[in-house]
Amino acid sequence: MKNRLFRDLNGYLKEIFGQKVYKITIDAGLSCPNRENGSGCIYCNDRGSGTGLFREGLSVKEQIERGIEGLKRRYNNVNAFIAYFQSYTNTYADVKSLEKIWSNVRDFREIVALSVGTRPDCVNKENLSLLNSFSGDYKIFLELGLQSTDEKNLNWIKRGHSLEDFEKALDIATNFNFDIVVHIIFGFPNDNVQSAVEMARYLSKRPVNGVKIHLLYVSKNAPLKKLYEEGLYTPITRELYTDMVVSFISHLRSDIVIHRLTGDAHKGELIAPLWSADKTGILTEIRNKLVEKGLFQGKEINI
């Protein structure tokens, strides 16, 4: 790890497939129990944090076709894709429906992996066994939204599941042939560098293969906007966010693949913090801070 700062997704995919692999984000038209039974997570928009393409009338197959065509137009040598079921909760349906949805990938020979984003309280042996049945032909990423290990934070964002739910999901998922990728958020009201270190320690002790770090931002059409406008939520500063990410990386087990380091709102939907729109600048800043401090993934793991 000493000659690279962290284990990033592109490098990992290249190790497996020998080429760059491109992601196609898919909205399968599913729903989410947290939206059906309540108002949803406070940062979630009405597209279930996804593209909204299903509602616009595009089937899963059409979304994949469009995704592949668009990427091939934009870049050269584009030959391998991940079908990323992103919007809402992608195990929130009966197994017959899920099989139909996921089987769409079989029509596209250049798809090499499936990535399924879901909530910890929506996985069970049945739906994960079904997902596992694709693992003979595809690399499988199971993306579990944990967001925080602190129950206070989970309640504040109205997440609708507990840390215990996440641990149960992890227990089930480890029986299958998946890469387990955990989504976490930085930017809760009481977040600080120490909370990032604690999160890294927590994940490093568990059978986790990947992590996605999101920044908590306020977007149009999300309930968090009201709290922000009423002065009840102050977004994290750029400096604290990048410090948290740097400390998280240096305390994270070195084999865990870092799938993303920040999050960005859909075009025209970001309300705050506005600095989060500068994704390239933030990534550069994180890398620069790691270099300046002589840190890399796992460097401080025993400290």
Ligand code: SF4
């Ligand atoms: S679990 Fe996902 S889709 Fe459901 S409300 Fe939360 S962010 Fe939105």
